Amino acid sequence: MIEVKDIEKSFGDARILKGISTTFEEGKTSMVIGQSGSGKTVFLKCLLGLFTPEKGEIIYDGRPYSGLSDDQRSDLRAEMGMVFQGSALFDSMNILENVMFPLRMFTKQSKSEMADRADEVLKRVNLEDAHKKMPSEASGGMQKRVAIARAIVNRPKYLFCDEPNSGLDPRTAIVIDNLIQEITEEYNITTVINSHDMNSVMEIGQKIVFLKDGVKAWEGSNKTIFKTDNEAVTNFVYSSDLFKKVRQMYLEERQ
Amino acid sequence: MTYLHNIGTYFMMIGQMFHKPTKWSVMRRLVFKDIEDLIIGSLGIVSFISFFVGGVVTIQTALNIDNPLIPKSLIGFATRQSIILEFAPTFISIIMAGKVGSYITSSIGTMRVTEQIDALEVMGINAVNYLVFPKFVALMLYPFVISIAMFLGIVGGLAAVIFGDFGTVDDFITGVQLDFIPFHIFYAFLKTIVFAFVLATIPSFYGFYMKGGALEVGKASTTSFVWTSVVIILLNYILTQLLLST
Numbered sequence: 001m002i003e004v005k006d007i008e009k010s011f012g013d014a015r016i017l018k019g020i021s022t023t024f025e026e027g028k029t030s031m032v033i034g035q036s037g038s039g040k041t042v043f044l045k046c047l048l049g050l051f052t053p054e055k056g057e058i059i060y061d062g063r064p065y066s067g068l069s070d071d072q073r074s075d076l077r078a079e080m081g082m083v084f085q086g087s088a089l090f091d092s093m094n095i096l097e098n099v100m101f102p103l104r105m106f107t108k109q110s111k112s113e114m115a116d117r118a119d120e121v122l123k124r125v126n127l128e129d130a131h132k133k134m135p136s137e138a139s140g141g142m143q144k145r146v147a148i149a150r151a152i153v154n155r156p157k158y159l160f161c162d163e164p165n166s167g168l169d170p171r172t173a174i175v176i177d178n179l180i181q182e183i184t185e186e187y188n189i190t191t192v193i194n195s196h197d198m199n200s201v202m203e204i205g206q207k208i209v210f211l212k213d214g215v216k217a218w219e220g221s222n223k224t225i226f227k228t229d230n231e232a233v234t235n236f237v238y239s240s241d242l243f244k245k246v247r248q249m250y251l252e253e254r255q
Numbered sequence: 256m257t258y259l260h261n262i263g264t265y266f267m268m269i270g271q272m273f274h275k276p277t278k279w280s281v282m283r284r285l286v287f288k289d290i291e292d293l294i295i296g297s298l299g300i301v302s303f304i305s306f307f308v309g310g311v312v313t314i315q316t317a318l319n320i321d322n323p324l325i326p327k328s329l330i331g332f333a334t335r336q337s338i339i340l341e342f343a344p345t346f347i348s349i350i351m352a353g354k355v356g357s358y359i360t361s362s363i364g365t366m367r368v369t370e371q372i373d374a375l376e377v378m379g380i381n382a383v384n385y386l387v388f389p390k391f392v393a394l395m396l397y398p399f400v401i402s403i404a405m406f407l408g409i410v411g412g413l414a415a416v417i418f419g420d421f422g423t424v425d426d427f428i429t430g431v432q433l434d435f436i437p438f439h440i441f442y443a444f445l446k447t448i449v450f451a452f453v454l455a456t457i458p459s460f461y462g463f464y465m466k467g468g469a470l471e472v473g474k475a476s477t478t479s480f481v482w483t484s485v486v487i488i489l490l491n492y493i494l495t496q497l498l499l500s501t
């Protein structure tokens with residue numbers, strides 16, 4: 001579980017995060033949504049420990065980040081997996097080597113043990129036959145699945161995803177969403193996803209945090225987001241015609 | 256202010272390079288890969304340039320000696336001195352700033368643009384140590400490249416004497432052996448080690464701290480070449496003043 005307590009972050013005179021508090025539970029896919037420039041990426045980078053908030057605290061399963069030594073922070077980072085927007089696969093390594101990379105860096109396993117574990121997670125993301133391919137030879141969806149495999153190979157406690165569906169067709173996006181949710185539940189991981197893809201939000205948003213101008217404007221789930229009267233959320237969600245119609249149908253059904 | 260900030264960041268990067276080392280089993284592979292890319296991959300162009308520039312130095316020296324009182328062995332002597340003292344360590348290093356330097360900047364810069372460096376940092380890996388240290392270790396073999404450049408430069412001079420009929424082989428070899436000062440070799444290799452450090456770190460700095468996209472990777476490569484060359488030339492002047500002037 002990750003507890004975020006009143007964090008603030010500024011760059012020069014620009015206040016990006018203005019006192020955000022929330023909790024992300026294990027075994028659930030939590031989504032941080034909001035318009036571009038709302039502070040989602042800075043918030044995620046604070047959770048990852050890449051940015052240090054000026055105020056507030058982030059607590060990882062009872063461990064406050066600010067109270068950790070450098071070595072303890074490194075150990076904590078080894079418990080995190082991250083799926084980047086552009087996948088960020090190492091282009092000098094093939095797919096198997098990319099997935100084995102965290103094991104090579106952080107474990108003392110033999111090469112065959114590492115290969116077995118990498119093989120297992122590649123199977124889990126339905127990539128049995130792509131071991132020897134280079135990242136440049138893989139499609140966008142395949143690269144995302146490799147990125148997920150790399151993120152979970154070392155059995156992380158926390159999984160962070162930055163726009164995991166960007167650049168993917170709707171069908172592949174659903175496959176990736178479902179995969180993230182299944183893995184989160186299967187391995188009991190605390191998963192936080194940055195997204196502004198409303199399809200994903202509706203599909204797997206067991207918890208949703210809506211940011212607006214660096215402030216948490218709303219918090220709920222994919223079950224409650226349709227019912228909210230929060231104007232900022234409704235403006236964001238129903239900026240798409242499709243969701244406008246869905247809401248209309250929902251309201252008509254209720255009447 | 257930007258220059259001061261960059262200089263400060265550069266020295267902090269150097270400190271970080273030796274901090275929190277990557278596992279040796281992983282580092283070993285990276286070092287061997289960089290030796291292949293940076294050292295072995297440069298041998299062809301360095302050999303080609305050294306041989307022909309050695310020849311040109313010899314031809315120009317020979318053509319500028321028209322006084323019959325000056326012995327022909329001076330051609331070999333001048334060729335040796337030019338190649339060992341300046342051409343091999345400094346001129347080749349400028350060429351390497353273009354070849355190896357731009358490769359280092361663009362490869363690290365592309366990793367920055369495609370979030371691969373962020374991925375390393377998120378995993379808790381010291382990205383500077385992981386990316387820059389193997390290049391530093393690989394370039395400690397740079398004196399090997401320079402010794403080949405020295406040898407082939409002199410061989411190129413000898414070939415020019417033979418094929419251009421600028422004197423006898425004996426005169427040239429006598430000149431090459433004339434008044435040999437072993438300290439000059441020490442001076443040349445000391446410069447080479449210093450330039451190797453510059454070649455590994457300045458291009459890495461420009462790649463590692465670049466911001467932007469593909470266009471900026473190109474710009475960073477150009478800037479890195481310019482600054483690596485400027486630093487090499489300045490250090491060359493300072494080291495020559497310190498070590499050779501009495």
